[in-house]
Amino acid sequence: MRCVVxxxxxxxxxxxxxxxxDRSVAxxxxxxxxxxxxxxxxxxxxEVDDVTxxxxxxGLNADRSPVTIEIKxxxxxxxxxxxxxxxxxxxxxxxxxxxxxxxxxxxxVRISIDPLRFDRLVSGSGDYATPVALRRTFGIGGPQVRHLxxxxxxxxxxxxxxxxxxVDTLTSALGIQIMKQAGAAAPIPAPARGGLAPAVRRxxxxxxxxxxxxxxxxxxxxxxxxxxxxxxxRAFKESVGRxxxxxxxxxxxxxxxxxxxxxxxxxxxxxxxxGFADQxxxxxxxxxxxxITPGSLRRLRxx
Numbered sequence: 001m002r003c004v005v006x007x008x009x010x011x012x013x014x015x016x017x018x019x020x021x022d023r024s025v026a027x028x029x030x031x032x033x034x035x036x037x038x039x040x041x042x043x044x045x046x047e048v049d050d051v052t053x054x055x056x057x058x059g060l061n062a063d064r065s066p067v068t069i070e071i072k073x074x075x076x077x078x079x080x081x082x083x084x085x086x087x088x089x090x091x092x093x094x095x096x097x098x099x100x101x102x103x104x105x106x107x108x109v110r111i112s113i114d115p116l117r118f119d120r121l122v123s124g125s126g127d128y129a130t131p132v133a134l135r136r137t138f139g140i141g142g143p144q145v146r147h148l149x150x151x152x153x154x155x156x157x158x159x160x161x162x163x164x165x166x167v168d169t170l171t172s173a174l175g176i177q178i179m180k181q182a183g184a185a186a187p188i189p190a191p192a193r194g195g196l197a198p199a200v201r202r203x204x205x206x207x208x209x210x211x212x213x214x215x216x217x218x219x220x221x222x223x224x225x226x227x228x229x230x231x232x233x234r235a236f237k238e239s240v241g242r243x244x245x246x247x248x249x250x251x252x253x254x255x256x257x258x259x260x261x262x263x264x265x266x267x268x269x270x271x272x273x274x275g276f277a278d279q280x281x282x283x284x285x286x287x288x289x290x291x292i293t294p295g296s297l298r299r300l301r302x303x
Contacts, residue, residue: 033160033167034254035117037290040153042105052095055112056134058178060087060141060149062107071138072097086141087149089182091115091134109149113171114250116241121168122175131241137182145181148174195239196232200225204236208248215275218244253289256282260298267294 037055040062061067061082069088070077077099082088090096092115113121119132152170155162196204204225208216221244222232236244256274259265271282286294 033164033171035114036167036171037112038109038152038156039111040109040156041107043100043108045100047099049097050095051097052093053090053112054092055114056092056118056178057090058087058111058113058140058149058174059089060109060111060145061085062109062149062153065106067106068101070099070101080138082138083141085146086139087145088136088138089134089140089178090136091182094136096136109153111149111152111174113175116247118175119241121172122179132179133184134178134182135184140178140181142177142181145174145177148177196225196235201236201239205240208244208251216248249285250289252276253286256286256294257290257297260294267298270294 061084064084066081066083068079068081070079072078079101080088087109115131122132148170152167152174155167155170160167195201204221207221207224218229218233221236222229225232225235227235233244236247240247242250252274256270256276259270259273267282268279271277271279274282276282276285283293283295286292290297292300
């Protein structure tokens with residue numbers, strides 16, 4: 001398997017230096033969990049230079065020996081040692097640079113979680129989720145974290161036999177642990193003004209979830225909400241945390257990722273079923289989101 005987490009840098013092409021060793025390989029991957037990606041295997045990264053991920057990132061040392069990484073701070077690199085079963089967390093949108101001391105194969109588990117998905121899971125509500133403020137934290141661990149990450153890794157290795165509801169439950173529990181250990185105290189925000197009413201928000205999100213293959217427009221969604229297009233776009237972003245077209249694109253790409261598991265499904269058909277103009281258009285957005293082309297992902301899964 002090719003290692004695919006860390007996945008991408010949406011801000012700009014940056015540098016990730018790979019470990020040059022044949023043993024740097026993933027042994028378990030979950031690429032079709034909505035908003036959540038997991039990979040377990042042998043380390044494939046020696047150095048990361050100024051990378052900004054759009055997802056929350058959790059890296060856990062699954063080896064029997066401690067691993068020391070060096071994190072770049074204002075006054076230079078600071079060494080951080082992660083004992084077995086202990087990891088670190090970097091919030092979405094926060095750039096970081098690191099080096100792995102004596103970089104070579106060691107066992108790891110990496111998990112990335114879409115921030116909006118994270119907020120919904122830990123809030124226990126699929127309708128209205130309060131954004132969770134997180135800070136970069138080292139020493140994430142404890143028996144609960146180790147057991148939850150181990151269960152997720154085994155579920156990925158076995159091909160999700162227990163179903164996505166089980167994955168959501170484990171991820172929600174992990175999210176609660178992450179909040180306890182990496183939560184950042186944030187000022188209480190002023191009451192939102194101009195956001196979507198909860199009932200309208202729920203109705204619009206349900207329409208988007210059910211129509212990922214349709215060419216929904218801002219006008220259609222705005223009519224559903226009873227607002228002007230400009231007012232709707234502002235209110236949606238204030239309520240959900242991202243623009244309507246960004247949210248819909250994420251839904252379409254997540255559905256496309258699941259459709260790739262259908263035996264015999266052509267990439268051109270998957271593109272059309274998820275609302276893309278053609279295969280090239282689909283491939284470009286898919287790679288931008290997941291760091292791998294749909295064709296490469298399909299071949300990786302087949303192996």
